[in-house]
Amino acid sequence: MKEITNRRVLTIAGPIVLSNATVPLLGLVDTYAVGQLGEAEPIGAVALGAIILSGVYWIFGFLRMGTTGLVAQATGRGDVPERDAHLSRALMIALAGGLGLIALQWPIAQLALTIAPASADVEELTRAYLFTRIWGAPFAIAVYALTGWLIAQERTGGVLVVQMGMNLTNIVLSLWFVLGLDMGVTGVAVATVIGEVLGAALGLWFCREVFRAPHWRDRARLQNAAVLRDMLSVNSDIMIRSVLLQLCFISVTFSASGLSDVTLAANQILLQFFYLTAYALDGFAFAAEAIVGTAFGAGDRARLRRGARLTSLWGLGSVVVVAVIFAVFGSAMIGEMTTAVPVQEEARNYLGWMVLAPIVGLPAFMLDGIFIGATRTKDMRNMMILSSALYAVSLVVLLPLFGNHGLWAALMVFFISRGITLGLRYPALEAAAVRT
Numbered sequence: 001m002k003e004i005t006n007r008r009v010l011t012i013a014g015p016i017v018l019s020n021a022t023v024p025l026l027g028l029v030d031t032y033a034v035g036q037l038g039e040a041e042p043i044g045a046v047a048l049g050a051i052i053l054s055g056v057y058w059i060f061g062f063l064r065m066g067t068t069g070l071v072a073q074a075t076g077r078g079d080v081p082e083r084d085a086h087l088s089r090a091l092m093i094a095l096a097g098g099l100g101l102i103a104l105q106w107p108i109a110q111l112a113l114t115i116a117p118a119s120a121d122v123e124e125l126t127r128a129y130l131f132t133r134i135w136g137a138p139f140a141i142a143v144y145a146l147t148g149w150l151i152a153q154e155r156t157g158g159v160l161v162v163q164m165g166m167n168l169t170n171i172v173l174s175l176w177f178v179l180g181l182d183m184g185v186t187g188v189a190v191a192t193v194i195g196e197v198l199g200a201a202l203g204l205w206f207c208r209e210v211f212r213a214p215h216w217r218d219r220a221r222l223q224n225a226a227v228l229r230d231m232l233s234v235n236s237d238i239m240i241r242s243v244l245l246q247l248c249f250i251s252v253t254f255s256a257s258g259l260s261d262v263t264l265a266a267n268q269i270l271l272q273f274f275y276l277t278a279y280a281l282d283g284f285a286f287a288a289e290a291i292v293g294t295a296f297g298a299g300d301r302a303r304l305r306r307g308a309r310l311t312s313l314w315g316l317g318s319v320v321v322v323a324v325i326f327a328v329f330g331s332a333m334i335g336e337m338t339t340a341v342p343v344q345e346e347a348r349n350y351l352g353w354m355v356l357a358p359i360v361g362l363p364a365f366m367l368d369g370i371f372i373g374a375t376r377t378k379d380m381r382n383m384m385i386l387s388s389a390l391y392a393v394s395l396v397v398l399l400p401l402f403g404n405h406g407l408w409a410a411l412m413v414f415f416i417s418r419g420i421t422l423g424l425r426y427p428a429l430e431a432a433a434v435r436t
Contacts, residue, residue, distance in 0.1 A: 004291055004306045008154075009314050012290055013283030015160035016151075020279040022167040029171045030188050033178040042185050044118060045125030049189070052112040052126075053133060058246070060097050060141045062238040063090050065289070067148030069375040070234065072293025075152060076300075081215035082227070083152075087207060088216040089231060090145035098138025105134045129189045136193035139200040146203030149210075154290050156283075158206035165202050170195035237377035241384040248391055248414055255399060255407050263404050266346035269337050273330070273354040277322050277361065284315040285369030293373030299435030304374075308426075312366045319358035327355045353408040360412050363419030371422060376429050383421035390417045 002008060030050070034042040067090045074083040101108065109130050113123050143162065150158045170191050177187025210216050221227075249271075256267040291307035326333075334347045371380045391414035398406030 004295075004303055004310060006310065006314070008291070009284065009287045009311055012151075012154050012156050012287035013311075013314065015156040016283035016286050017280065019160045019163035020282055022164060023279070030174055030192075033174045034185060034188060036179055037184065041119070041121045041125055044122045045129055045185050046188055048118060048122065049126045049129035049133065049185075052108070052130060056101060056108060057137070057140055058242075059239070060094070060144055061242055062235040063093060063141065063144040064148040064151075065238050065372045066090075066231065066235045066375075066377075067145050068152045068286075068289045069293050069372045069377075070231065071149050071152035072290050072373055073297030073375065076294035076297025079297075080213070081218070081221060084210040084213060084215040085218065085221045085227075086231075087145065087149045087210050088222055089228075090148065091142055092222075094141040094145050095138050098141050101137040102134055105131055108134075125185045129185045132186050132189035133192050136196035139193075139196040142200045143196065143203055146200065146207055149207055150203070151286050152290055152293060155206065156286065158203075162199050162202045162206065166195040166199035169198050234375050234377045237381040238372075241377070241381045244384045244388045248388055248411075251395065252407065252411060255395065256404065259404055259407075262340075262342050262346050265338070265340065265343045266350065267404070267407075269334060269343070269347045270350060270354050272337070273326060273333075274357055274361075277319065277358045278365070280318045280322050280358075281315055281362070281365045284311050284318060285365050287311045287314075288366060288369030289373040291373070292370050293375075296374040296429075296433045299433050301430050301433045304430060304433050308366075308370050311369070312362075315362055315366045319362050323355050323358045326351065326358075330354060350404060350408055353405075353412070356412065357415070361415040361419075363423060364415050367419065367422040367426070370426070371429065374429050374432070376425070376432070379422065379425040379429070383418065383425065386421055387414055387417040390414070 030046055031043060034046050067086060071083050071086050074080075074086060109127050112130075113126065117123070118126065143166070147159050147162065150156065150162075173191035173194055174188050177183040177191050181187060183190065204211075215221065252267065252271065253264070256264045288308060288311040291311060292304055295301075295304035295307055330351045331348055334344055334351070338344060338347075368380065371377070391410055394410035394413040395407065398410050400406070402409065
């Protein structure tokens with residue numbers, strides 16, 4: 001068992017923070033590339049198509065979190081065969097899920113465009129984008145599993161290379177295919193698929209030690225009914241929790257749309273501030289997953305507690321920095337993000353909530369990582385159900401009384417309730433860490 005030190009935490013967290021920094025750049029370059037075509041329809045098609053596929057792929061996000069927790073625990077137990085078998089199971093799910101999406105591409109596109117209709121030209125281009133990019137589904141979903149395995153092994157440098165390889169390849173090829181080869185929207189989609197294939201290939205290369213031993217193809221081990229039931233339980237709990245989380249954030253946009261167009265635009269800008277907070281905290285939450293998971297698997301409560309405490313302290317430091325940046329530079333940042341003066345003024349009216357959000361949200365972020373590492377996913381699911389209900393009640397009460405301030409206050413209630421409810425379940429998590 002490696003010592004739990006500040007250096008270890010930063011070694012895990014640093015590459016994740018760096019890799020996250022490339023995510024907004026990718027969307028910016030794709031938009032820039034099609035924006036040079038001189039028409040609005042390609043921009044709308046890429047935006048709509050990307051949102052549709054991001055939502056569909058996001059359903060399989062449980063593979064990243066579930067794989068990290070299960071593999072970290074197997075590592076803590078010293079169970080190398082099970083560590084390797086978990087990756088095989090996750091990759092088989094990714095392959096099956098990806099092929100299923102390819103088979104269902106027509107109904108997926110039809111359903112999405114029925115829910116979010118656009119002009120005939122935009123819908124035609126969106127279908128072209130979707131029907132090209134969907135062929136990367138098995139590879140895109142496989143990256144979730146491979147990333148989860150690497151995080152559990154605390155090899156986040158590999159995660160950084162995978163993400164950078166994917167995103168930089170996508171960026172270069174998008175510019176070439178669209179501006180150089182005049183492939184339009186289809187060029188952006190092809191570039192993304194190539195990036196996803198490369199990402200999966202890099203991930204497999206970083207996980208190559210798994211395939212040097214026979215455990216990854218041991219059919220009896222892979223089909224172990226008890227392990228499969230446990231894996232199904234963990235992944236289904238995470239998926240329910242994630243769906244509820246996403247619905248709560250979607251409700252923020254939907255609720256703002258009922259206030260005014262200016263408020264909707266202002267809230268969209270402020271949500272980008274919150275996503276920056278999430279990017280900053282991801283690294284330390286992932287470190288908690290790996291360190292806590294390994295300690296939990298080893299049944300070492302002292303190490304588990306130290307890992308939870310140390311990663312959370314680093315998380316606290318990062319959110320304080322983010323909150324100070326928002327307080328000092330937030331107004332200027334809003335001015336850079338939009339030239340519409342009414343939207344600027346409206347966003348500045350609610351900037352204080354973005355200064356508060358990182359601090360209020362910290363316990364929920366870090367406890368998520370701790371509970372994922374320990375695969376206490378039923379607690380995560382149940383506390384998310386409770387917190388979502390409290391958020392819904394707060395929204396119904398506060399929105400009519402205080403307008404947009406009430407909306408942001410309800411979101412703070414959501415963060416606080418998640419932190420408190422998971423915090424109350426933490427002693428049980430520690431007690432479950434039993435050395436066998």
